[in-house]
Amino acid sequence: MKNRLAEYRKKHALSQDKLADHLNVSRQTIISIEKNRYSPSLPLAFEIAKTFGVLIEDIFIYEEEEES
């Protein structure tokens, strides 16, 4: 799973902190998603997409993941 969160965030001139506030999550969560440490929950993915006025599919690019 790739994502373009940092890209969209910068395009909208938001800091990680401001975005986290807006989404009601911690800054750590934003960092973790941007750095691809994990995927957001589906509700959070919806909130993110809504924030930028796009589809979930525009920000999050799904690719088969290798299983552990």
Add this chain to the structure above:
Amino acid sequence: MKNRLAEYRKKHALSQDKLADHLNVSRQTIISIEKNRYSPSLPLAFEIAKTFGVLIEDIFIYEEEEES
């Protein structure tokens, strides 16, 4: 968060068991999502949408949730 998983599953003539197998998750997971006990992870949401050839937004309908 509403979802139309059961609807899409039936439209494709799949049992919960077959769908679970196809998605590599347990039948409990399918039941829990259909019965709205929780939302799927984003990767699973992608797999589900892919299975039915639609967008995540077609199956999962986001609505502001009341916070505990």
Add this chain to the structure above:
DNA sequence: CCTTGACGTAAAGGAAACTTTACAATAGAA
């Protein structure tokens, strides 16, 4: 009847997502 398939519940345990706190590094502005 009895069996089988499909759907449902419950509970305990593990894994993934998210929080809070604390601290470090850099860049730009005063």
Add this chain to the structure above:
DNA sequence: TTCTATTGTAAAGTTTCCTTTACGTCAAGG
């Protein structure tokens, strides 16, 4: 230089997602 904003790391704890196991119900077919 010093201050502030921004991004980053790490660790410990909670909540949500998902698994496994076991069992209950109902309908359809033998």
